[in-house]
Amino acid sequence: METQLTTIFGPNPNISFFPAKRVRAISDRLGHGRLDQLLDEIRAVVATKVKNTCAIPQSYVQRHRDVGRIHDLPSPDILSAHIAAYFDTVHPIYPFLCPDTFRGRASGPDLAQSLVTDKSWAALFYAILAIGCQNNDGGSFEAGVGEAWSYFERSLSYFQDLLFGRGSLTAVQALIAMAIFSSTVSAFQFEPLMLSEAAIMAQGLGYHRSNSPQEGQCRRTFWVLYFMEKTSCFATGKTSVLDDANISCAIPDVPESTFHDYDWFFGFVKYARLVSKIHQSLFTISSVSQPLTSYNAVVESLRMELEAWRMTAPTRFRPGETLKPRLLRETLAVQVALITHFLYLNALLTLSWTVLHYGAVRLGTTQQEVMKRELMRTARSVLELTVFIEVAPSTPVWILAVLPLSSLMILFDLVVHNANHPETSLSLALLDIAGGHFSRLEYASSGALPGSLVAEFAHLARQYISETRKSKSRDRSETGPSQSTVEAPTSAPAALQAAPATTNITTTTNELDSTVPVLPQEPVTDLSVAMQPWSPASLDRNESLFLPYIDDPSYYFGDLQLLGIDVRDLFDHPYQLPGSEL
Structure with a gap:
């Protein structure tokens, strides 16, 4: 299908490239087809890596x-x-x-x-x-x-x-x-x-x-x-x-995984339990079929549990606080702090994406704006942290490339669709930072990983923004100053898209559940007062953001819904033969 997502891992759109429909829309804005070519080149690199990796073990075993x-x-x-x-x-x-x-x-x-x-x-x-x-x-x-x-x-x-x-x-x-x-x-x-x-x-x-x-x-x-x-x-x-x-x-108890005031081992286990609950509550067929009001309430409850998990980490390791290596003197402390930050941001990105793609139709205008800002802010936070990533063969690939690449694509999409937003210049700078990270990866791998391909996203975005602002400047000089600085249309949200599936799990031990407070399940009516992720690149709350799959009805991706039959309902009703009476 033309809207099929191409993913790096697995069949679900949690870590993905743009669907074809959005690629066409972005290309129309850019005025050329370089984005299509760029994505094709990245897909080819990933496919080659997968093929080469899978071809080695059996040949080695035989030899x-x-x-x-x-x-x-x-x-x-x-x-x-x-x-x-x-x-x-x-x-x-x-x-x-x-x-x-x-x-x-x-x-x-x-x-x-x-x-x-x-x-x-x-x-x-x-x-x-x-x-x-x-x-x-x-x-x-x-x-x-x-x-x-x-x-x-x-x-x-x-x-x-x-x-x-x-x-x-x-x-x-x-x-x-x-x-x-x-x-x-x-x-x-x-x-x-x-x-x-x-x-x-x-x-x-x-x-x-x-x-x-x-x-x-x-x-x-x-x-x-x-x-x-x-x-x-x-x-x-x-x-x-x-x-x-x-x-x-x-x-x-694992003493060697304790960094003075931070019990990394127990914190990681609690996080694993939380993402297990996220899948069970949000990404199964049964959970997706529940009423949107209930679904959104569960999302917000899980967001609060994630925030509670964040707060259990000491300040110097805590996601949302500035990562300061001078405070992390123990061996591996900087690495553990970076992993903790990325775990939090990965889960938060997933939950924000879930609300915006699946539940945004039930959110008010103010709530939508809060969630859109959160999505941008979370993607920015990931890119800000790329300067702390050790570009080495031993670094896990989800830290080295996958999460930064996913965040870069989210920010690229937002920049292209919000060319005149006052925060766009800051977002462009972060795209450049991310491009520098992937260029370092190409250098460190001696060209085996062509990170400069990813760096080209920043070039495409900056070129487009420059041309858009020049055009707008010419228009102003001819017609006078415009009163609008935002490109967001006023159409009502119409896209209901499946949330990015992440993990498939059920419930866990009482010991893990007892570490997170029991939270109310009532729908949250004002997401602007909910706990938000931190980022030094804070957004101006007086400006609106435009997301096409929320603000433009033509972006409806109906065929990406989580479709299927909930088998638990198959035997809940008595079977009736044709012509018979119960």
Whole structure:
């Protein structure tokens, strides 16, 4: 269909390029077809990366099935350096291993023999080496290239053995480690597969109900898997394997993931629970079919829960506060603060998008303006934070590229449709900042990732705004000054579009729910008084913004509705044969 969205991850429009109808509208405004060409070039790059990544593992497995390969180990010094890099830079964020246990086995005299006899251990060992090497300047932006990838391929060669084996804690941990490596740009297509298989195995082994004091390692592994799988599903739109309603596993204390006043581990788990509730409440067929008044009330309740989660973080880590590296002296503190900011902004962007695409028809004019400002402000906040992103092969792809790219496209759309808005110049500056980030990515990858393509959005926007203002200046000189500075038509909102699906989950443990206050479900009648996300690029509340899918009836995307049958209703009514009476 002509309005089909092209997505980077998954089938849902949560992280997407523009639909064809909007591309045509923007191109009409720009006066040329460069946007079509640009999007085609970006799609081609993404498709090539996906194809190349998926083509490597099987070929490697076929070439390296002989067990002799495991004797080809790096020197003890290199092993020690890569393992140290893993536990210094990655373990505090994903603390699913026992460092002493792993180090002891990896440094033992029988390492080579243990890699031959225990395939799950071999898969875990090489995955940890791959991650450590990636964080030790041995990574690459390209699939199949570099020292880190050579270790990852060895780990991948055991993937079938993990799936068809009996299942074990080590096997689950190996899949988690492979997923961590796969969260980066060189292997991003593997992450959902690794996490879903790990979740299936963990539930089959009963780790979601592990509460014995002797099962501390199982609990730690399960909860790391939980927040990785839930947040991955939130980003990709895939269905979560973990059923929250059946989880009774206690959340352990993880000292190595605590940054003085910030318990990162518990905060991340609470966030994962929240995005799980967002999907269940907003993005299932049953939830979308509920009355809009109820739907909007749920959205606002979830927005307030998200705000409550934000406020639980200490000020120096808190999303919405200025990120100040001088206050984040601990190792990895800046990285953890950036991840926390991006988690919050990603969820807020999704909720704002949901209201504007699905529920805007029921909002008043003032409420619409508040939501439109929030959407722009949230996209701006993401782009403001790109200066803190480490452009490296080890950076997760959703931080490095996906969320900044999605925010850039939202802001680009707003700029083109609000050329004369007083905030447009500031938005253009942020587009330039984002362009600089993607240009850095092209430089760091030696051209493997052509970030300058993305930087061209800023050029197109700036060129269009310049020509529009010159034309308006000429008109003013001929006809006198205009009284209007905004391009927003006054037509009533008419677009009802499906919200961007993010994750598919149910309900969770009482412990997690108790950390967020129970909020009223009544419809919020004045969104202008609701808690708003922070951004230094604050908007002038005296000016209106124009969003075509709200303010222009011709932008109705009826075929993007979440259509389907709620199967829970199939057996709610007695079946009546033709001609029979009840």
